[in-house]
Amino acid sequence: DAGVIQSPRHEVTEMGQEVTLRCKPISGHDYLFWYRQTMMRGLELLIYFNNNVPIDDSGMPEDRFSAKMPNASFSTLKIQPSEPRDSAVYFCASSFSGGLYSNQPQHFGDGTRLSIL
Amino acid sequence: GESVGLHLPTLSVQEGDNSIINCAYSNSASDYFIWYKQESGKGPQFIIDIRSNMDKRQGQRVTVLLNKTVKHLSLQIAATQPGDSAVYFCAENVRGYSTLTFGKGTMLLVSP
Numbered sequence: 001d002a003g004v005i006q007s008p009r010h011e012v013t014e015m016g017q018e019v020t021l022r023c024k025p026i027s028g029h030d031y032l033f034w035y036r037q038t039m040m041r042g043l044e045l046l047i048y049f050n051n052n053v054p055i056d057d058s059g060m061p062e063d064r065f066s067a068k069m070p071n072a073s074f075s076t077l078k079i080q081p082s083e084p085r086d087s088a089v090y091f092c093a094s095s096f097s098g099g100l101y102s103n104q105p106q107h108f109g110d111g112t113r114l115s116i117l
Numbered sequence: 118g119e120s121v122g123l124h125l126p127t128l129s130v131q132e133g134d135n136s137i138i139n140c141a142y143s144n145s146a147s148d149y150f151i152w153y154k155q156e157s158g159k160g161p162q163f164i165i166d167i168r169s170n171m172d173k174r175q176g177q178r179v180t181v182l183l184n185k186t187v188k189h190l191s192l193q194i195a196a197t198q199p200g201d202s203a204v205y206f207c208a209e210n211v212r213g214y215s216t217l218t219f220g221k222g223t224m225l226l227v228s229p
Contacts, residue, residue: 004160031215033216042219042221042222043161043206043219045216045217048215048216050215055215056216091160091161093160093161095215097215103148103149103166103168103210103212105151105163105166106151106163106217107163108153108160108161108162109160110158110159110160111159111160
């Protein structure tokens with residue numbers, strides 16, 4: 001079975017440039033999460049969607065960050081303009097709700113390693 | 118200058134030993150717990166989960182124990198192999214909420 005697919009796997013760009021990260025969740029999953037992982041802060045939740053609707057974006061660091069989910073099989077995380085401190089590994093994860101009181105695990109992609117020079 | 122990062126606790130074991138990785142959680146309302154394994158260059162991979170109505174759950178070579186009284190979770194890996202070397206995270210979830218709270222992680226190093 002196909003897992004969560006992220007692209008690109010690596011991105012190196014100069015500060016000030018726009019960066020777009022992409023994610024295809026597991027088919028049938030109705031939740032999608034964007035995380036950032038750094039040595040300093042560990043794994044941080046940035047934003048999550050339910051049925052393509054953003055539910056909580058309180059983890060998005062600044063207005064330079066935006067995320068969209070135009071349909072159930074695709075989401076993007078955009079940084080514009082990018083800064084060196086945005087360098088991190090960005091993960092996308094998806095899960096199936098299984099009903100309000102039936103917890104289900106999140107399944108992660110292999111991430112995008114972003115380096116802003 | 119010198120960068121300061123997360124200092125992960127590390128468990129070093131010999132191949133064939135049993136490993137126990139511990140996790141303390143703080144939210145007494147948490148009722149669902151997951152262990153993830155993260156290998157270098159990869160995303161966290163689901164290993165096993167447990168709900169709060171259970172004390173123990175077994176998988177293939179792995180066992181998760183939950184002690185709700187002291188808010189403690191452990192992952193036991195039997196006959197540890199070099200391929201088990203990774204960072205292991207526990208995560209907790211409160212019923213009715215969609216998000217997970219992750220622990221800081223423990224690095225497991227298995228030497229042949």
